Amino acid sequence: MATRITLLTDFGTRDGYVAAMRGTIAAIAPEAIVDDASHEIAPGDVRDAAFALSRYWKRYPNGTVHVVVVDPGVGGARRTLAVNADDRLLVGPDNGVLSQAIRSASYCRIVHVTRAEFLASDISSTFHGRDIFAPVAAQLARGVQLDLLGPTVSDPVMLELPMAVASQRHVRGEVVYVDRFGNLISNIPAELVQDDLEVKLEGHTVGVVRRTYSEAPSGDPLAIVNSDGVLEIAVRDGRADETLRVGRGARVELE
C-alpha cells in the first residue's frame, strides 16, 4: 500500500509553489499518493491552519504524513518539526501550527529535523515548503524512521487558545473560528451543553440548542452542536458572521 501525504499551505496554487512541492515529492517518493488538504489558508494564519488540520488529521489511516506549511517566519530561527502523533506523521514549522493536533493526540513523539541528508542539497531562505518540508515528508513516506531526522523536542511552540469556562448553570466561551459558510464556531464542547440552557451571542439571545439546521426558519440564527463536537452559531440558509456582524472573539454564553 502506497503511503499518503497531505499538504496544507497558504500558498494558493497560481504561482506554482505547490506544484514545486509535489514535483519534489514525486522525485523522491514516486509511489506516494499526495492529497491537497488546502492551499487557501489566509497568508500567515497559523491559527486557522491549526484548526483546519485538527478537522482531518485523525480521519486518515495510520502512517499518513500530514505536511503543514504556514510559515511566516520562514528562513528565521524557528525549528522544523516532525511528529509521530497517534501513528500519523506531522511535518511543519515550530510555530504552533501543529499544536492543536499534538494536544489532541493520545501519543506523541516530536523531533527537530536537523539532518541535512534528508533535505534539498541547496536550501533557499524563502521556500522551505519545497526545500525542507516536502523532502522530509517524502523521506518519511519512503519509510525513513522519525528518530533519524534529528534530536527529540520536548518544548514545541503551543498556540494559547481561549478555553470555555463553566460554572453550574453558566458556560462562557467565545467564537474561535469562522468557516466558509459564515458559521461561528465556539470553544464550548458538547459536554458542557445542556438542553434547557439558552445560548447568547454578545449578550443577544439565540435560543436553545437545536438538533438540525432545519429546525430554524430560513434566515434565523440558531445554535447547534456541530461536526467538530462544539457549539456553533449559524444562520439557516445564510451567513451568521454577516447577519449577526460578529467574528472571532465574539462572546458566547449558555445560561
Next chain:
Amino acid sequence: MATRITLLTDFGTRDGYVAAMRGTIAAIAPEAIVDDASHEIAPGDVRDAAFALSRYWKRYPNGTVHVVVVDPGVGGARRTLAVNADDRLLVGPDNGVLSQAIRSASYCRIVHVTRAEFLASDISSTFHGRDIFAPVAAQLARGVQLDLLGPTVSDPVMLELPMAVASQRHVRGEVVYVDRFGNLISNIPAELVQDDLEVKLEGHTVGVVRRTYSEAPSGDPLAIVNSDGVLEIAVRDGRADETLRVGRGARVELE
C-alpha cells in the same frame, strides 16, 4: 485497477472539511483514487452543481463513483441517494443535484441509502459529506452492491429547468449558466441552431452563429455552439456577463 471517486462540493478547502472526507475515504477504501472535481460551487447552489456534474460524469470510465455534496438541507428530511447511471455511480442528497445526470443517462437505477452499517457509526447533523456521503462512496468503490444500500427510489427530486421553445423559424430560450469566463450558456441545443438565423440576447442582435471565438473582433460579442453542444454567447477576449450586463435568465432568441 483502482476505482476512482470524484468529489464535487460547495465546501471550499480552507476549513479542512474536504480533507476530512478524503481521510474518511482513505480509511475505508485506501486503494481508491480520489479526484477533486470542484469545491468552489457557490454555497448551496444546487443548480450550478448539477450543471458542473453534467459536464464530466460521463467522461469518466465505467465504475467511477461521483460524489456531490451541495446540501443546504443537511440534517433535515431529504433522502440520501445512490444511483447507477450508465454504469457510473452517483452519490448525493435528494435535492435535484443529481437530476441533470439522471435525465441524461440512458439507464438509471436509484436507491435510498438507509443501511446504517455503511455509514459512520456516529453521524453529525451538520456534516453528512464526512459521515454519510464519503463512507457510502468508499463502500461502493470497495465493490459493495448498490442494492444493498437501501430500497429503490422511483421519485427522485428533479430540478425543473427552463426548456427552449422552437417554431419553424424562431427559437426562444434563455441563459441557464454563466461560466468562469463570463460566457452565457443557453438552453438552446445545437439541433435547433440554423446557420442563417440571427441570435438576439434580450432583444439585441448578436449576429449569426460563428464557428470559433476568433471569428469575432476582440471585444465583440458572438454566438457559438459550445463544447456542451448548446448555444453560448461570449465576448472575444472579454466577459459577456459584464460587457452585456446580463446573467442567468436572460432571453436568447434565434430568428
Next chain:
Amino acid sequence: MATRITLLTDFGTRDGYVAAMRGTIAAIAPEAIVDDASHEIAPGDVRDAAFALSRYWKRYPNGTVHVVVVDPGVGGARRTLAVNADDRLLVGPDNGVLSQAIRSASYCRIVHVTRAEFLASDISSTFHGRDIFAPVAAQLARGVQLDLLGPTVSDPVMLELPMAVASQRHVRGEVVYVDRFGNLISNIPAELVQDDLEVKLEGHTVGVVRRTYSEAPSGDPLAIVNSDGVLEIAVRDGRADETLRVGRGARVELE
C-alpha cells in the same frame, strides 16, 4: 511505475471543465496519476502561466507530462505543441505558454500535433483542453512516442520577456511577476547581485540584499534572492505590491 500528468489551466474548477479533462484522461490512461498544478491562472494570462510552469516542470521526475491550457486563441489558427524538454513532456497551445520552460531546457524536441487518431473523435471549437490537450497527454502517458504526433516544429512562439541589463556597478531590471503574497519578483538573476550594492525600486531605496525575510523589521520592505534564484522585493509580514504600490513592470536597480 505509473506516469504522472500535471494540469495547469485558467479554468477555475467550479464549471466542471477541469473534471471533464480528468475524466477524459482517466478513460484513455486509467493508470496515469493526475496532479493539479493550478486552475487559478487569471483568464488568458499566458505570461503568468509560463512563470508558474517554470517553477515546477523540472522538479518532477523524467517522463512526467505537463499540460498547460491557457489558450485565449482556442479554435483559431494557433498550433498544438508537444515537447520533449529534458525528458519531461510538455503539451499546450503554441502561444508562448511553454516558452519559458523551452528556454530553460538543455535539450528540446518540439512537434506540431496533427494526427487526428490521438485526439477526440469530435473536437469542439471552444474546449481544446478536453478534446485535444487531455487526449494527447493521456496518449503520451500511455507511451505513444512524440514523433508519432506530427511534424517537427523549429519556430515555436516565444514570449519576449524583458532582460536585466548590467554594467560594472549598476544593474537595471524590472518586476516581472507578483506572487500570491504580494512579493515583487524581478528579472535580476542572483549572479548579478553583489552584496555591497543598494537595491532601488522605482528610484526609492530598499537597502542592501538580505539573506532572510526575518532580517527586516515587521512591515518594512526588503530585497532578497528568492527561491527562483532572482532578486525579489518583499515586505516583512505584509504585501509589497500594496505597501509600495507597484506591480509588473516597476523598475528595479542595484547600484
